[in-house]
Every structure is written in C-alpha cells, then in structure tokens.
Amino acid sequence: MKSSKNTTKIPIEEIQNSSLYAKRKKIYPRIVLGYFTKLKTLSGLILLGLYYGLPWLQWNGHQAILFDLPARKFHIFGMTFWPQDFIYLTFLLILAAMILFFFTALAGRLWCGFACPQTIWTDAFLWMERLIEGDRPKQIKLDNEPKSFKKFRIKTTKHTLWIIFALFTGFTFVGYFTPIHELTHSLMNWQLSGWETFWILFYGFATYGNAGRLREQVCTYMCPYARFQSAMFDNNTMIIAYDEKRGESRGSRKKSQDNYKDQGLGDCIDCSICVQVCPTGIDIRDGLQYQCISCSACIDACDEVMDKMAYPRGLIRYTTENNLKGNKTRIFRPRIFVYAGILIALLIGAIYSISTRSLVELDVIRDRQSLYIETDAGMIENIYSLRIMNLDNKDHSYNLNTTGIEDLALVKNIDIKAKSGEISTVAIRLMVAKEKLQKRTTAIHFTLTATDNPELTITEEARFLGPLRFR
Numbered sequence: 001m002k003s004s005k006n007t008t009k010i011p012i013e014e015i016q017n018s019s020l021y022a023k024r025k026k027i028y029p030r031i032v033l034g035y036f037t038k039l040k041t042l043s044g045l046i047l048l049g050l051y052y053g054l055p056w057l058q059w060n061g062h063q064a065i066l067f068d069l070p071a072r073k074f075h076i077f078g079m080t081f082w083p084q085d086f087i088y089l090t091f092l093l094i095l096a097a098m099i100l101f102f103f104t105a106l107a108g109r110l111w112c113g114f115a116c117p118q119t120i121w122t123d124a125f126l127w128m129e130r131l132i133e134g135d136r137p138k139q140i141k142l143d144n145e146p147k148s149f150k151k152f153r154i155k156t157t158k159h160t161l162w163i164i165f166a167l168f169t170g171f172t173f174v175g176y177f178t179p180i181h182e183l184t185h186s187l188m189n190w191q192l193s194g195w196e197t198f199w200i201l202f203y204g205f206a207t208y209g210n211a212g213r214l215r216e217q218v219c220t221y222m223c224p225y226a227r228f229q230s231a232m233f234d235n236n237t238m239i240i241a242y243d244e245k246r247g248e249s250r251g252s253r254k255k256s257q258d259n260y261k262d263q264g265l266g267d268c269i270d271c272s273i274c275v276q277v278c279p280t281g282i283d284i285r286d287g288l289q290y291q292c293i294s295c296s297a298c299i300d301a302c303d304e305v306m307d308k309m310a311y312p313r314g315l316i317r318y319t320t321e322n323n324l325k326g327n328k329t330r331i332f333r334p335r336i337f338v339y340a341g342i343l344i345a346l347l348i349g350a351i352y353s354i355s356t357r358s359l360v361e362l363d364v365i366r367d368r369q370s371l372y373i374e375t376d377a378g379m380i381e382n383i384y385s386l387r388i389m390n391l392d393n394k395d396h397s398y399n400l401n402t403t404g405i406e407d408l409a410l411v412k413n414i415d416i417k418a419k420s421g422e423i424s425t426v427a428i429r430l431m432v433a434k435e436k437l438q439k440r441t442t443a444i445h446f447t448l449t450a451t452d453n454p455e456l457t458i459t460e461e462a463r464f465l466g467p468l469r470f471r
C-alpha cells in the first residue's frame, strides 16, 4: 500500500519519550442550579434514602431486606429465598441488563447521570467538599495556596467528614447481611466480628476512594458500560448535545450587542461555564464523547447563560443526532420494541415464577439396601427416605398421602414436621397386599400437605417394587 503524501511523520525520539500514562488533572466542578439539577438531586436523595433506610425497615417481624448468609436465607419483603432459588438471581440480572439496554436505546445514558451509585455518591462527596471548602474558585485558590495551618485544618475537616460518611456507608452495607439492630449493638459494645469489621472498612474505603478520590476516572477508565453503550446508540437515541448550527461561530460579546448575527457570531458566547460545571471535565461543544455521563449540568448552566443574554434556552439540550441534522426523530423503532418485548416477557415470567413457587420441597429416595420385603402375611413392603425442605417462614407439620396402587398404606403412621428453613428427613415404610400389584414396578405418588395450610402441598413420583412373579 502506498503511503499518502500528506502523512505526518512523528520523530522517533518523540515516540520514545512519550508516555502512555497521563497524569490526572483535578476537576473542580462548579456549582450549578436549574431544572435538571433539581431532578438529579431529588433522584439522588431518594436513592440514598433507600440505601441507608431500607435495612432499618421491618417486615413481618424480620428485617425487610436481609441476606442472611450463615443461615443461607435471603429475606426480601416477607419472602424468603434459599440457595435453591438462585435461578431468580439469574432472572434479576438478565432483567437488569434488559432494563439498561432498553433505557439506553431510548434515553441514552440516563442511568449514568441520574441513578448510577458512582454519580450519586460522587455528588454527595462534592456537596460535602463545597460545604467545607466553598465552590470552584475557592477550591482552586485553596489548592494553590502554600501549606498552612488553615489549609491543613480545612482539608482535615473535609477528609474526616468523607471518612465518617464512607464508614457509615460501609456499616449500612454490612447491615444488609447482619441484622442492623444487632450490628449497631455490636458496634456500640465493640463486639463486631472480624468479618463485619473487615467489610465495613473495605466498603467504606471503596466509597471514599471511588467517590472522593477517583471520581470521574471510574466512569472514564473503569466502567465498561461507557465503552459498550455506543453499540446501543443510534441516531434516534436521546443524547445531550450542543447545537453547533445555532452556537457557532462562538465568541464573546456585550449583552446589548443585538447585531451579533450580522457579525457572523452564533449564540455561544464562549463563556466556558458548560465546561466548568462538567464533572468529567469535557467540553460538550466538541461533540458526543464517551466521557459524558449525561448528568445535564451543562444544560442547566448554559440555559442560565442564555437567560442572562435573553437568548432562547436549549443551546445545549436533550436531543437526538437526527434532530440536530434537521431530520425527524423516531422514538418507536424496531430495537425499542424488541427490548420492550423481551423486558415484558421476562417481567411476566419472573412475577409468575415467584408467585407460584412452592414453599415446600420433597425428595423421595428409595432404600437401596433392599428392593422390597415380603412378609409372612403376604404383604409387600418398600422403604423410602423423604427429604422435606420447608421454605416457608414458619414451622409446619405435614400429612402424607400416597396413591398409585389400591390399598397402598403406611406400615406405621409417623409425624412429619419441618422447621422453617430446615430440611427434615424421615424414613417410611409402605405396604400393599401382594395380589394388588399388577407389575413388578409401579409408579406411585407421594403428596405432602401442610396441616395448617392445604395450599402448601407438593407431589413427587417414585416407584414401588414387587416380586418378579407377583401372582
């Protein structure tokens, strides 16, 4: 292949001396007020409230959400799930992925800007930072000041506040696995277990590191979603964009300068406020970038500027590529229907499956020592071992009914009980008169029904064996 005449040659020394590592430039996002910021704050407060509040909520005498790992029980709003219910976790993960695909195709990175934990906790840490250090100009000034007692005091106060908040986040996280009232009691009495202490510190450290120190780097370098989202984007996906046609040529001017369009200027006054408010430090005027988390801070900031200049709002706005090119936006398109269809099917499947799941499980295991026993009275006996798992929140006793052969009966009546969440094993003997058997092996059914709740029932099939020549 021939090289182009216009190819720029980079000196080999320059390549050798260049580094793949770029030092991070600290970002000082400027405070912004506006419609979308209010929505984002509301969404953040609701989500943080849920995270910190849910472990304290009680439901039917249990913590509403508790992942009790030692007991292998997961309590979720009155329902108890067991390791056998792992399939529901798979369901949940597929459902979450489909919700993400659907909303990304429809509304771009709405999740990143308004609901992602990284964004929510970073905003909380930014809020504390502003509370202690002031807004962007004060923060920049403080960081550029030489070391002093005042600087040390302010920085120490900020980091102490961050660490307390991060540790409280870690404590709440562990409260989803250890009953939070017990955990609080243990904490007050310095009786936390080694694992509890480890996870509080680990999760607290991760919160402090991600939301306080790494911030936008998590979105830019660590989050895979930022990289693969483009596969779900098309020209009809909602994005936050700068209207280049309207904004260019950008340039400063006086507010009273009404004839700026005659001078070739667009509506962008090049104030750079949209860049200053951006938590990832990008310039939205350079076009759609994977670093943009769709937080909409630049929309509010630019709208405020437009208001001051008495220009129409929306120079930066929620729009689509098609809209920017002057074409019609198609919200309802095939991929939206496909994602919505799969999502609805999964939702219906999950709800049906959870609402109809049995709270009792039964395994019937034939005794392997003997095929059958023939008594002097001409009866044939088979021995079975029943494993009953009570998946309900309370203890139960069960009635056993066997069908499949006329006059099939228990040799001796026994009490069948299983405590909540436990597996109970009982050995039973079934007998039937030899002449009642038609075949050497016959399918029979065991039906177990809770004595206090006839709806709690399960049926399992097994085989009853008899002699080769049964007549």
Ligand code: SF4
Pocket: 242, 247, 250, 267, 268, 269, 270, 271, 272, 273, 274, 275, 285, 301, 302, 305, 315, 316
């Ligand atoms: S805030 Fe608006 S007017 Fe100011 S630089 Fe950004 S796009 Fe231009």
Ligand code: SF4
Pocket: 240, 274, 277, 278, 279, 280, 281, 282, 283, 284, 291, 292, 293, 294, 295, 296, 297, 298, 299
């Ligand atoms: S470009 Fe705008 S929407 Fe994107 S991250 Fe920056 S401020 Fe948020």
